[in-house]
Amino acid sequence: MKMKRTYAAIAAIVIIAIIAISVGYYYYNPKPTPKEIPTLVLGTTLDVTVNLDPGQDYMVGMLDTNNVVFDPLYEVPPGIYPDARLAPRLAASDPVVSPDGLHWTIALRQGVKFQDGTAFNATAVKFSFDRLKDLKSYSAWLLESIDSVDVVDLYTVRLNLKYPNAALKGALTMPVAGPVSPSAVQRMGLEKFQQLPVGTGPFKYVEWKKGDHITLAPFEDYWNQSRVPKVTLFYKIYSDSATLKLALEKGEIDTAWDYIAISDYPTLLADPNLKYAIAAEGYHTWMTLNMNLPGSPLLDARVRQAIIFCIDQKEISEKVYHGVYPPSEETPFLPGFDPKPSWLRYKPTDIAKAKELLTAAGDPNGIDVTLWFTPVALGKEMPDLAALVQEQLGRAGIRVTLKSTEQGTFFQQFRAGEYEMALGIMSPDYLDPDSVAYFIANSHGSYSKRVRLNDTLLDQLTLQGVATTDPAQREKIYGDLQDRLADLAVYVPFVHQNNYWFYKASTVSGVLSYYFQYSPWWTLEKKTP
Amino acid sequence: MKLRTFILLRLLLTIPMILILVTVVFGIMRVLPGDPVAAVMGSKQGSEQQIELLRHELGLDKPLYLQYLDYVGNLLRGDFGYSMVRQRPVASELADHLPATIELTFWSMLLAIPLGIYSGVFAARKAGSKIDASIRIGALVRWCIPVFWFGLILQILVVQYGLPLPVSGQASPQIATVAHVTGLYVVDAILAGDARALVDSFLHLALPVVTLGTTMAASLTKIARTNVVDVLGEEYIKVASLKGCPDEQVFQKHALPNALIPILTYTGLQVAILLQGAILTETVFAWSGLGRLLIFSVGFRDFNLIQGCVVLFALVVSLANLIVDISYAIVDPRVRL
Numbered sequence: 001m002k003m004k005r006t007y008a009a010i011a012a013i014v015i016i017a018i019i020a021i022s023v024g025y026y027y028y029n030p031k032p033t034p035k036e037i038p039t040l041v042l043g044t045t046l047d048v049t050v051n052l053d054p055g056q057d058y059m060v061g062m063l064d065t066n067n068v069v070f071d072p073l074y075e076v077p078p079g080i081y082p083d084a085r086l087a088p089r090l091a092a093s094d095p096v097v098s099p100d101g102l103h104w105t106i107a108l109r110q111g112v113k114f115q116d117g118t119a120f121n122a123t124a125v126k127f128s129f130d131r132l133k134d135l136k137s138y139s140a141w142l143l144e145s146i147d148s149v150d151v152v153d154l155y156t157v158r159l160n161l162k163y164p165n166a167a168l169k170g171a172l173t174m175p176v177a178g179p180v181s182p183s184a185v186q187r188m189g190l191e192k193f194q195q196l197p198v199g200t201g202p203f204k205y206v207e208w209k210k211g212d213h214i215t216l217a218p219f220e221d222y223w224n225q226s227r228v229p230k231v232t233l234f235y236k237i238y239s240d241s242a243t244l245k246l247a248l249e250k251g252e253i254d255t256a257w258d259y260i261a262i263s264d265y266p267t268l269l270a271d272p273n274l275k276y277a278i279a280a281e282g283y284h285t286w287m288t289l290n291m292n293l294p295g296s297p298l299l300d301a302r303v304r305q306a307i308i309f310c311i312d313q314k315e316i317s318e319k320v321y322h323g324v325y326p327p328s329e330e331t332p333f334l335p336g337f338d339p340k341p342s343w344l345r346y347k348p349t350d351i352a353k354a355k356e357l358l359t360a361a362g363d364p365n366g367i368d369v370t371l372w373f374t375p376v377a378l379g380k381e382m383p384d385l386a387a388l389v390q391e392q393l394g395r396a397g398i399r400v401t402l403k404s405t406e407q408g409t410f411f412q413q414f415r416a417g418e419y420e421m422a423l424g425i426m427s428p429d430y431l432d433p434d435s436v437a438y439f440i441a442n443s444h445g446s447y448s449k450r451v452r453l454n455d456t457l458l459d460q461l462t463l464q465g466v467a468t469t470d471p472a473q474r475e476k477i478y479g480d481l482q483d484r485l486a487d488l489a490v491y492v493p494f495v496h497q498n499n500y501w502f503y504k505a506s507t508v509s510g511v512l513s514y515y516f517q518y519s520p521w522w523t524l525e526k527k528t529p
Numbered sequence: 530m531k532l533r534t535f536i537l538l539r540l541l542l543t544i545p546m547i548l549i550l551v552t553v554v555f556g557i558m559r560v561l562p563g564d565p566v567a568a569v570m571g572s573k574q575g576s577e578q579q580i581e582l583l584r585h586e587l588g589l590d591k592p593l594y595l596q597y598l599d600y601v602g603n604l605l606r607g608d609f610g611y612s613m614v615r616q617r618p619v620a621s622e623l624a625d626h627l628p629a630t631i632e633l634t635f636w637s638m639l640l641a642i643p644l645g646i647y648s649g650v651f652a653a654r655k656a657g658s659k660i661d662a663s664i665r666i667g668a669l670v671r672w673c674i675p676v677f678w679f680g681l682i683l684q685i686l687v688v689q690y691g692l693p694l695p696v697s698g699q700a701s702p703q704i705a706t707v708a709h710v711t712g713l714y715v716v717d718a719i720l721a722g723d724a725r726a727l728v729d730s731f732l733h734l735a736l737p738v739v740t741l742g743t744t745m746a747a748s749l750t751k752i753a754r755t756n757v758v759d760v761l762g763e764e765y766i767k768v769a770s771l772k773g774c775p776d777e778q779v780f781q782k783h784a785l786p787n788a789l790i791p792i793l794t795y796t797g798l799q800v801a802i803l804l805q806g807a808i809l810t811e812t813v814f815a816w817s818g819l820g821r822l823l824i825f826s827v828g829f830r831d832f833n834l835i836q837g838c839v840v841l842f843a844l845v846v847s848l849a850n851l852i853v854d855i856s857y858a859i860v861d862p863r864v865r866l
Contacts, residue, residue, distance in 0.1 A: 039702050039703060041702050047825070050614065050615065050616050051615075051616055051617075056616075136582070138583075191617070194616070209625070209817060210615065210622070210625055210626075210817070211626070211817040211821060211822060211825065212698075212699070212815075212817035213698075213702070215702075234702035236697075236698065236702070236815070237815070237817075238697065238815045239812050239815060239821055239824070239825070240812055240813055240815070242681060242684075242813075243681075243684065243696065243697050243813055243814065243815055244697075246684045246685065246688050246696050246697070247696055247697045247698075247815075249688050250687070250688045250695075250696050252695055252696065252697060252698070252701075376828075377828075405562065405563075406562075406563055407563075407828065408562070408563025408564050408565060408567055408829075408830040409562040409563040409564070409567075411564075411567040412563070412564035412567035415567060415580075
């Protein structure tokens with residue numbers, strides 16, 4: 001028995017010693033050599049669900065990484081926020097557009113290489129755009145106005161369009177339009193390429209562990225030496241915003257953004273160790289009012305207008321969003337366009353006016369309506385928002401029944417235009433009014449179908465807007481479009497959902513506010529303590 | 530019945546069980562409202578033609594019985610199908626995520642079984658004392674606390690008090706790039722001979738394992754205590770004592786082995802509970818395991834991926850129960866009668 005105890009004691013001492021040595025070694029941090037590239041950990045809940053191939057999709061998560069792995073022909077340059085304009089990136093200059101608007105000649109930047117060493121030229125652009133069309137994927141619609149691509153010379157391409165498209169330059173800023181390495185596509189095959197695709201951008205993909213992390217390393221031969229990154233990026237994916245916040249506070253990650261629960265914003269904003277930048281300005285939370293649902297009181301425009309008069313955006317901003325997201329007073333929000341104050345006719349909030357409109361519509365005792373929402377996919381605040389909207393409309397005698405359902409059902413029925421009223425989010429894809437206008441105002445637009453909007457004037461305006469290149473004329477067209485939408489009263493804006501990008505002031509520098517969700521990560525630097 | 534026949538029968542019974550399970554899951558997914566294509570598209574601006582095209586590519590426009598026959602036929606050939614959301618074979622997705630769940634549940638069991646059994650036995654031997662009451666109340670309280678809440682509280686405490694433990698992930702960024710041979714971080718670190726990676730893996734395991742392991746330990750404590758108290762009251766224990774056998778010997782040789790047999794069965798059943806807990810633990814601690822994959826696939830109504838996860842969970846639970854049944858049959862031959 002005594003021997004056994006002695007052996008046990010020796011074993012325990014050995015185990016404790018091994019653990020102590022290992023832990024000591026772990027916490028002993030030798031100073032990195034000057035050549036070692038530091039790693040920045042970016043935490044987010046935006047998972048890249050499908051694949052990383054820009055030719056196959058453009059979900060929000062993959063936009064973040066693809067924006068720095070692929071160079072589109074044009075870009076919204078960083079460092080000018082809150083302004084936004086288009087500038088050449090892989091293109092050498094602005095496009096030369098033929099008088100009929102059907103041929104765009106674009107000179108390309110020379111001396112550019114793909115991350116696998118392949119030379120970038122006009123053939124690579126043609127290959128990438130043709131590939132996008134051949135893949136017939138979801139993202140192909142962004143460049144669907146391009147009929148064919150001609151290689152004019154080694155560094156010039158000509159885009160032949162099906163119809164004049166003034167919005168094309170904006171669409172060409174999307175990573176979807178970023179050329180892919182033809183040799184990498186052929187060498188790797190589709191399945192491997194979509195895991196770690198190859199572009200010309202300042203970062204290159206190193207590893208993707210699905211649902212966990214993506215590692216991006218600097219591309220040292222990047223053509224723009226001023227943008228060669230100084231850090232390796234570790235894009236860490238969380239599924240819970242509470243854990244994301246704790247990881248940031250603990251210092252396990254250097255930055256955190258979308259999605260952070262709105263209830264956590266006050267704590268994070270008050271934390272002296274944290275700073276923030278705006279990570280996207282274009283998101284809007286809004287409500288849709290179906291204008292052609294049989295049997296609905298909303299068939300009468302005066303009822304829809306009465307609903308809008310009841311909505312108090314300031315109260316929504318303060319009570320639901322803790323004042324973090326400012327109230328929105330534009331409908332619709334059109335990127336790259338100074339809004340016309342069409343919406344102000346519904347301001348200030350006026351319950352008496354709402355009741356007056358209801359009486360004029362033959363509903364002096366109020367109406368019964370149903371408001372649909374999905375509680376998680378579009379933000380965890382949706383139930384609170386729905387409850388407040390119910391309360392605000394109740395002030396004018398509009399009795400709202402709240403109904404929620406999971407995202408699959410919600411989007412299916414919403415797309416089919418089956419909801420009388422619904423809560424949603426609208427975000428632009430690129431910097432052009434058409435990025436939003438067509439979808440919400442043209443009768444073929446996917447958002448228009450959700451509210452059963454079918455209006456001849458709006459159809460004309462949306463088509464004119466995209467076909468007109470003259471800025472002054474476009475200004476007029478989109479102004480008229482806003483007026484008409486305000487008349488029809490089918491969309492009710494609530495708040496600008498400006499996403500914040502929080503970062504540790506002690507470890508990170510170079511974080512820039514940016515117009516879109518996908519930020520220019522090449523500006524990031526790691527501070528050495 | 531011979532042991533070999535018993536094992537063979539148990540193995541054969543697993544096949545209809547999996548088939549019934551697959552059929553139920555298949556039926557539930559189709560009966561529940563929610564269109565998978567609409568969920569994938571979300572609020573994106575896609576045309577109806579694109580949606581229909583996607584639906585056709587996924588075979589969702591086929592009659593239900595054909596979808597079912599396709600699925601079962603493929604499953605029998607070992608093909609779990611193609612993930613609609615991830616756009617790759619379900620088998621590859623499962624293979625990528627299984628190691629994290631195995632690692633989490635293995636270490637949780639390693640913590641839970643000795644801790645639960647020892648504290649249960651200890652409480653039973655001190656039955657009626659304050660220590661016994663404390664252990665029973667402690668186990669009950671822990672059992673009642675939801676896994677995700679307990680995990681979150683641990684994370685908050687670690688952040689609040691600045692404890693040197695990570696609150697998320699399986700490895701630090703600098704360590705995460707160690708060659709993935711098995712996908713099990715601890716094993717890979719050992720294979721790579723990387724002490725720093727090994728310690729890092731254990732540190733990342735600490736909070737999730739305590740969260741999940743103590744849940745199982747709490748229930749084992751209760752079962753172990755009850756069984757030992759029952760056995761200690763049996764006639765043969767009294768006889769052994771009256772014959773002059775020392776108390777310690779009576780306990781070690783007569784009471785404990787008999788009390789532990791039902792615990793063996795209970796431990797097998799606990800594997801299912803553990804996997805259920807793993808779903809929430811992985812979500813809270815940002816572990817890229819099967820549980821998180823299942824939640825992800827449910828959100829997107831990715832039918833094949835959901836079915837793949839459920840079948841794999843069922844296989845793991847069946848395997849654990851098979852091992853327990855076989856061990857039981859060896860320890861107690863009466864079950865083979």
